[in-house]
Amino acid sequence: MQIVTTDFITGKEIQTIQVVKGSVVFSKNVVRDIFAGLKTLVGGEIAGYTEMLNDARNIATQRMIDEASRLGADAVVNMRFMTSSVMAGASEIIAYGTAVKFK
Numbered sequence: 001m002q003i004v005t006t007d008f009i010t011g012k013e014i015q016t017i018q019v020v021k022g023s024v025v026f027s028k029n030v031v032r033d034i035f036a037g038l039k040t041l042v043g044g045e046i047a048g049y050t051e052m053l054n055d056a057r058n059i060a061t062q063r064m065i066d067e068a069s070r071l072g073a074d075a076v077v078n079m080r081f082m083t084s085s086v087m088a089g090a091s092e093i094i095a096y097g098t099a100v101k102f103k
Helices: 030-042 047-070
Strands: 014-027 075-087 090-102
Touching: 014 047, 014 075, 047 075, 047 090
Parallel strands: none
Antiparallel strands: 014 090, 075 090
């Protein structure tokens, strides 16, 4: 499955199928919060949160790909990520784009 952030794929004529998405809700971890709080005192990257968000994006992307595959898509164009807070300490990561078929 080809995934691009552009609305075209060079050299391919495409036919739109529909918008596809994948989402996941992740919550904070108490242990990570303690270390994150300590890290804010000295500054720098909070690696635990970076890892958590990377995992969430990977899961959301795979779910989007799975939906596109079920529709018979060859690719997803104009792929984007979005995040929102769903409650205190929990965020939703959404991967979305347009499933397309090559002509």
